[in-house]
Amino acid sequence: MLAAWQILAMLFPSRLFPTPIDVGAHVWTLATTGKLLPDLGKTLTRAVIAFVIAMALGTAIGIGLGRSRVADRLFSAWVVVGLNVPAIVIAIVLYIWLGLTEFALILAVVLNKLPLVIATIREGVRSFDPAYDDLGRAFRMPFLRQLRLIAVPQLMPFVLAAARTGLSLIWKIVLVFEVLGSDGGVGFRISVFFQFFDIKGIFAYTTAFILVVFVFEYLILRPLERRVLKWRQPR
């Protein structure tokens, strides 16, 4: 792919179609002399804070809705609303109410991701095998021990699924919300490049951003998944 891109860019030279080598060199320049690293840092901080809050809150609410039919009947419609309201609407409303603040941006990201985590965890709790509850009762396992050895392992595949889908969603919406209103970050910088039709800058930031996503995927998520789900029968 990269080779094809390189050849095509060399055949049709244009300021709007830089070669991957040019983009790679530009990444280095922006990282060493530009604002790439502080921008990446800002975006990452926002994404991580929003991710942690949404996962913690979504897991707690998802467990509640999964265990209680009454709570589910009361709030499941809101989960559906949350899943389907366009992300941009939530961001705009919060920016109007709270101003173009860091808090508004992170809250908008959390509110966009939360319903997805709730729905995934709720399904996880519903899929718990009641036979294991009998096991806990028969051997009088204390509540916390049952939670740690029976409930959490059953929930982990769903938590990991929520983390993976949630993370991919967060990367996208953080950038969109940064474009909409922020004082820095990858999205903000890309919107500035857009105003100057600086394709090389846009590609350079996108490349750096993808590298960060790969680091998350291959150095954190996958090893974690392998460790947590190593008991699963290989298919």
Add this chain to the structure above:
Amino acid sequence: MSGPRLDIAIAGKRFDFLPEPLLERFELMVEPSSVVALVGPSGVGKSTLLRMVGGIDRLFSGNISVDGTPAAAAPPAGFVFQDARLLPWLTANDNIRAVRPQTTEAEAIEMLGRVGLSGFEHYFPHELSGGMQRRVALARAFSVNPRLLLLDEPFVSLDRTLVREMEEVLFGLIAASRPTVLLVTHLPEDAAMLADRAIVLSGRPARIAADYRFDIPRGQRSREQREAIANQIAASVGTGEHQLP
């Protein structure tokens, strides 16, 4: 070591989906260190009774005591379910230790050795055959309480070779620890093989249709004697009539 005495006096046990009580004015005493088989057709209430003795089902009126202590407050029994019911995310060793934290790693390994699974301590359940999983479940039950074993159709869905293998393991454990054992089975031949006494349940509410005590100790019964016992029990299960041996 010897097993506890069980005193079962159930005033009533109902389920919402059943028009009649499953058990009513049901009484049974199980002598210490005896192996008692509960035999009867599916749905008669054998497994429910076992769950009540094990403290899993506490929604009934009446009393069940283990050496004088209410079953729910007594130390947990070694319960073996119809399926192995191992936690798939834990190794064989950890499955044993999960239900009783005081069990040390060495004790769990020793227990696995007693059921013929030395060297399989770190295997996950999916890496073990069905028969091996059942043996881990038996080891787990024994490590929790070697004095009282509650076995709920422990041989169901195993082929007869594996059943014999499991029975051999059980024979060894019972001979070594002399526990009180309550064995639920729908197969008279399992009772004929393992039990000192067989209680045949029938009807609704369930009643004791027959109560057999066998003179020849288990393990010393010939094939013909086991068949005769099994036929005797089968006849009671079939007719629901009270018969004396």
